[in-house]
Amino acid sequence: MIRYRGKKKIVEKVRELDAFPKVPNEFTDSTPVGGTFTVLTFLLIVWLVYSEVTYYLDSNLVFKFVPDTNYDWKVLINIDITVAMPCSNIGADILDSTSQSVYSFGELREEDTWFELSQEQQDAFDAVKHLNSYLREEYHSIYQLMWKRGHESIRATIPERKLKPNRRPDACRLEGNLMLNKVAGNFHITAGKSLHLPRGHIHLNMLFDDTPQNFSHRIHRLSFGLPYRGIIYPLEGDEKIAKDENTLYQYFIDVVPTVIYTEFDMIKANQYSVKELERPVSHSKGSHGVPGIYFKYDFAGLKVTVYQERENLLQFMLRLFSIIGGIYILIGFINTIVLTLRKRFLSLQPTRSTKLGGVTAPPHLTSNLLLQTDDSIPLDLIRQ
Secondary structure, eight states, rough: OOOOOOOOOOOHHHHTTTSSOOGGGGGGOHHHHHHHHHHHHHHHHHHHHHHHHHHHHHHHEEEEEEOOOOOTEEEEEEEEEEEESGGEEEEEEEEEEEEEGGGGSSOOOEEEEEEEEEHHHHHHHHHOOOOHHHHSSSSSHHHHHHHHHTTOOOOOOOOOOOOOOSSOEEEEEEEEEEEEEEOEEEEEESOOEEEETTEEEEEEEEGTTTTOOOOOOOEEEEEEBBBOTTTOOOOEEEOOOOOSSSSSEEEEEEEEHHHHHHSSSEEEEEEEEEEEEEOOBBBBTTTOOEEEEEEEEEEEEEEEEEEEEEOOEEEEEEEEHHHHHHHHHHHHHHHHHHHHHHHHHHHHHEEEEEEETEEEGGGGOOOOOOOOOOOOOOOHHOOO
């Protein structure tokens, strides 16, 4: 005797476990009101889902201060400055607290040029000057936008001069990169070339004592380390025009190391703040010093770490599903109220009735067979 052992399919077993109620189509009533609310619900859910996904992808920036213990790092300084004196009359070098040779940091390229810019060059420099000035003033209100949207620091790149003046160059452009120790130092541009000595260096400026020294200058680029979006370099796009001869310009720079953690990399950058001092040198009036341009920098003992913080994926999914379910239930509740009010309003309107033998019959009982008709014979036909 063979017994049949029937095996149900997995789909049938799962179907038997379905505990959610199903309404047959013949018991549903489609109305224009329900269709309108369905379209509105779909559009509202799509817009809310898009907003939530955009908010989730737009991470929060976190800035933290931590002690900086990496003193062995070498820091790159990027320089591009135009001074209103010929290259043969000025010299640029660096001294720091390590008392290293000035030539161990590197060497800048010197290019004879003209301090007066052409109209095209002046327009390009003014555009960067005004933009950087605006970014410095509004940084605290737009820094999130600058860091997240890929703002790159705009350099005051001067286009090539199309027509050269018919005179000798009266300015010098110093450009290049120098490798610094992570200690306090002084980068300066003064009259005369520098001469290195075992215990320091001197500038051969005694030959220019009777020569007027014009240290008017434009700073096209001055930054520390690799440039990164969101970082503002306050001195870029700056311009100083000397009103008196033998003017001394001093910039006191505080450099803050900054470590940026991205999704795939770690970037070492530097931010800085600056204070400026400008005064004419007149020994007869008690204002002593050596005319020139001095950038006195120092590194902070704290560094800033920047990283992006996103919400947990599980929390994001739960909030997304709750929004979809909440909108669906809310619109369904509103739809029910609107349909109820619509039926109540239609029930209050007067209905048509038909009299059957003197008795008023409701409209659903009236028909052509139950209506009284005029069965009288026309008299004209009898007379004929």
